[in-house]
Amino acid sequence: MSTAQIIRYVAGSYRTNVYLVYDDETKDAFIVDPGYEFQKIYDDIERLQLDPKYIILTHGHGDHTGGIDLLKKTFPKIKLCASVKERKFLYDRDKSMGKGGITADIELKDGDEMSVGPIKLKFISTPGHTPGGMCILMGDVLFSGDTLFRMSVGRTDMPGGDQELLFDSITEKLFILPDSTTVLPGHDEATTIGIEKRYNPFV
Numbered sequence: 086m087s088t089a090q091i092i093r094y095v096a097g098s099y100r101t102n103v104y105l106v107y108d109d110e111t112k113d114a115f116i117v118d119p120g121y122e123f124q125k126i127y128d129d130i131e132r133l134q135l136d137p138k139y140i141i142l143t144h145g146h147g148d149h150t151g152g153i154d155l156l157k158k159t160f161p162k163i164k165l166c167a168s169v170k171e172r173k174f175l176y177d178r179d180k181s182m183g184k185g186g187i188t189a190d191i192e193l194k195d196g197d198e199m200s201v202g203p204i205k206l207k208f209i210s211t212p213g214h215t216p217g218g219m220c221i222l223m224g225d226v227l228f229s230g231d232t233l234f235r236m237s238v239g240r241t242d243m244p245g246g247d248q249e250l251l252f253d254s255i256t257e258k259l260f261i262l263p264d265s266t267t268v269l270p271g272h273d274e275a276t277t278i279g280i281e282k283r284y285n286p287f288v
Contacts, residue, residue, distance in 0.1 A: 088108055088109040088110055088203075089106055089107070089108055089109075089204045089223065089224075090106070090107055090108075090109055091104055091105070091106050091226070091269070092104070092105040092106075092126075092129060093269070094123065094125060094126060096120055096121040096123050096152075097120055097121035097148060097151070099120070099148040099272065100272055100273075101118065101120035101121065101148045101149060101271060101272060102118070102269065102270065102271055102272060102273075103116065103117065103118055103119050103120060103121070103123075103126065103152070104116065104117040104118070104228060104269060105126055105129060105130070105135075106201075106204065106223070107133065107135050108201070108202040108203055108204055110202075110203075111136075111202035111203065112133070112134055112135050112136050112202075113135075113136055113138055113201050113202030113204070114130070114135040114136060114137045114138065114201070115137065115138055115139040115140070115141055115201050115204075116137060116139070116140050116141070116156065117141050117142075117143065117221065117228050118141075118142060118143055118149040118150075118228075118230065118271055119140060119149075119150070119151070119152030119153055119156055120147070120148040120149045120150060120151050120152060121148070121151050121152050122151065122152045122155045123152070126152075127159065137156070137160050137163050138162075138163065138164065138201050138202075139163065139164050139165075139166050139191075139199075139201060140153060140156055140157075140163060140164070140165045140166065141166045141167075141206075141221060141228075142165070142166065142167040142168075142171070142175075142189075143218060143219055143220060143221065143228060143229070143230025143231065143232070143271060144168075144171060144174075144214060144215040144217065144218040144219070144230050144231060144271075145167065145171045145174045145175040145181045145183070145187065145215055145217065146181055146182055146183065146215065146231070147181055147182045147183025147184065148182075148183075149230070149231075149271060150175070150181070150183050150184075150187060151183060151184070153165060153187065154184075164190040164191050165187075165188075165189050165190045165191070166189060166190070166191040166192075166193055166199075167187075167189040167191075167192065167193065167217065167219075168192070168193055168194070168208070168210060168217035168218070168219045169192035169193065169194055169217070170210065170212065170216055170217030171189075171215060171216065171217025171218070171219075172188075172189070172192065172217070173216075174215055174216055174217055174245055175187040175188070175189065175217075176188065179244070180244040180245055182243075193208045193219065194208070194210070195208065195209065195210035195219075196208070196209075196210075204223060205223070205224070206221055206222065206223055207221075207222040207223075208220075208221060208222075209221075209222060209258050209259070210254075210258070211229075211230075211232040211251075211254035211255070211258055211259065212247065212250045212251070212254060213232065213239065213241060213246065213247050213248065213249075213250040213251020213252070213253070213254045213255075214230070214231045214232055214239030214240065214241065214246060214251055215231075215245045215246070216245045216247075218230060218231070218232055218239070218254070220232055220233075220258075220259065222262070222266075225263065225265060225266050225267060226266070226267045226269060227259070227262065227266050227267065227268050227269065227278070228269050229259070229268050229269065229270045229271070230270070230271045231270070231271040231272065232251065232254060232255060232259070233255055233259055233268060233270060233281060233285075234270045234271075234272060234273050234276075235268075235270065235273050235274050235275070235276040235280075235281075236276070236281070236284065236285055236286065237273070237285070237287060238251060238252075238255060238285070238287045238288060239251060252287075252288055255288050256288055259278065260278065260281075260282050260288075262278045263278065263279075264277065264278050264279025264282065265277060265278070265279065266278040266279075268281065
């Protein structure tokens, strides 16, 4: 049985949520959307004696990818995971508004599953904010990236954005989850699927 723990960090000028998730027993861990380099996550990994296995991206914008290089340098065995549909976007410096040239070690498709120790993950393709946006479902917790926010949704006015696709992703892929599902977004505070279905003014 998983005893997953989640630590949230708010990093950088865009106040990006970075998540460190780990199993309290095995110490296996993964990091969601390391957008910036900051010391606190390294301090916590050392303090908790964690073994980071994966970096998992919900999408390829620079404010969600800027800390990858240092993590990979510090933990040479860590694997970068992203949607196969985000391949070109991650590599393109102009579209991603990051450093570009990023290549995932593991490319994921809609419905793929992964285990990090006893923690079970399922990946949900949610294009719209970017072509290869995806959400990560961990039991009753959803890491929604920049697809769904508390009372808001991701922007679609940047390269690769598509408003119709985004709304379809939210209503057809996310709003079918149980109302009690906790939503941990890429920016701002947590919410639930039920709250967003009822009160989100954009969908």
